[in-house]
Amino acid sequence: MKPAPFDYVRPGTLAEACELLAADEDARVIAGGQTLVPMLAMRLARPARLIDVLRLPELSGIREDNGAIVVGATTRQANALDNPLIRASVPLLALALPWVGHPPTRNRGTIGGSVANADPSAEIPLVAVTLGAEIEAASPDGPISTPADDFFLGAMLTTIGVGECLSAIRFPVWTHKRIGVGFHEISARRSDFAFVSAAAQIALDDDGRCLDAALGLGGVGDRPIKLDVAALIGGRLDAKSLTDAVAAATTDLEATDDLHASAAYRRRVAVTLCTRALQDACDRANGAEVRGAAR
Numbered sequence: 001m002k003p004a005p006f007d008y009v010r011p012g013t014l015a016e017a018c019e020l021l022a023a024d025e026d027a028r029v030i031a032g033g034q035t036l037v038p039m040l041a042m043r044l045a046r047p048a049r050l051i052d053v054l055r056l057p058e059l060s061g062i063r064e065d066n067g068a069i070v071v072g073a074t075t076r077q078a079n080a081l082d083n084p085l086i087r088a089s090v091p092l093l094a095l096a097l098p099w100v101g102h103p104p105t106r107n108r109g110t111i112g113g114s115v116a117n118a119d120p121s122a123e124i125p126l127v128a129v130t131l132g133a134e135i136e137a138a139s140p141d142g143p144i145s146t147p148a149d150d151f152f153l154g155a156m157l158t159t160i161g162v163g164e165c166l167s168a169i170r171f172p173v174w175t176h177k178r179i180g181v182g183f184h185e186i187s188a189r190r191s192d193f194a195f196v197s198a199a200a201q202i203a204l205d206d207d208g209r210c211l212d213a214a215l216g217l218g219g220v221g222d223r224p225i226k227l228d229v230a231a232l233i234g235g236r237l238d239a240k241s242l243t244d245a246v247a248a249a250t251t252d253l254e255a256t257d258d259l260h261a262s263a264a265y266r267r268r269v270a271v272t273l274c275t276r277a278l279q280d281a282c283d284r285a286n287g288a289e290v291r292g293a294a295r
């Protein structure tokens with residue numbers, strides 16, 4: 001099928017992009033086009049006008065700023081994966097990125113496009129929520145910064161309003177010496193969206209005590225969620241403490257029931273993947289080389 005007719009505009013500045021978006025409720029941002037173009041072709045989206053933000057200089061680049069790594073919205077997923085700053089300072093994102101689609105989609109798909117698209121199973125939004133990233137947007141009234149936890153309102157639904165354009169994601173950097181990360185997901189086929197995915201980051205002190213712990217789940221509901229594993233902090237981590245923390249954090253877990261997977265299956269898999277992600281994070285923080293977890 002072919003898309004319904006639309007206008008195409010390539011603004012020269014971010015301010016111009018916001019003006020164009022504010023002037024027309026039927027206008028839509030296009031970035032890498034990896035989700036939007038198929039939706040246009042199937043006529044699931046029929047915007048009157050596409051605002052192409054891909055070449056806006058304000059939206060590109062990866063930089064360090066005040067304890068965070070700021071990733072410009074139009075950074076290609078493949079470029080983020082290869083970036084030494086991200087590998088060194090946001091290792092959880094580097095570990096999750098190979099699970100986002102496959103090389104051709106990552107060559108075109110952007111970090112900001114994935115966050116703005118807000119698929120409940122998408123890996124980049126899950127990492128943003130797990131790490132407590134800030135989502136930055138430009139609007140005709142100035143910049144807006146929203147914690148990732150508040151940004152995702154539901155499936156394909158975010159706080160981005162008319163006239164607003166996502167500009168960057170600010171990932172906080174953990175400065176501890178010993179950090180480990182873990183990521184696991186289950187999908188029907190390689191490159192498919194996950195039924196369930198789990199992301200974990202752990203920091204240990206020199207004696208092996210837990211200084212900080214973060215755990216997030218994707219695919220179980222209409223948006224990624226952060227689980228409370230604060231009970232791990234201050235203790236030594238072993239298989240029992242990890243299993244207990246996951247059991248406590250997932251007691252009231254509500255999961256989606258759909259034609260892809262039952263709620264009971266998603267809950268069961270969530271517990272297993274969370275435990276594996278935390279175990280990998282611990283092993284990596286302890287200096288072990290973890291095999292088979294990433295692609």
Ligand SMILES: Cc1cc2nc3c(=O)[nH]c(=O)nc-3n(C[C@@H](O)[C@H](O)[C@H](O)COP(=O)(O)OP(=O)(O)OC[C@H]3O[C@@H](n4cnc5c(N)ncnc54)[C@H](O)[C@@H]3O)c2cc1C
Nearest residue numbers: 029031032033034035036101109110113114116122123166
């Ligand atoms: C075969 C295939 C497999 C895939 N598998 C996965 C997967 O496993 N995991 C996964 O997470 N994704 C997957 N994807 C989707 C992923 O590739 C896309 O990168 C992502 O969903 C959208 O990024 P994009 O830059 O292409 O955005 P686009 O398609 O250009 O836009 C997507 C949406 O975001 C909005 N948008 C984009 N940029 C901005 C911005 N700066 N400000 C405001 N709104 C914006 C657009 O208006 C649109 O609504 C897959 C895609 C394909 C084709």
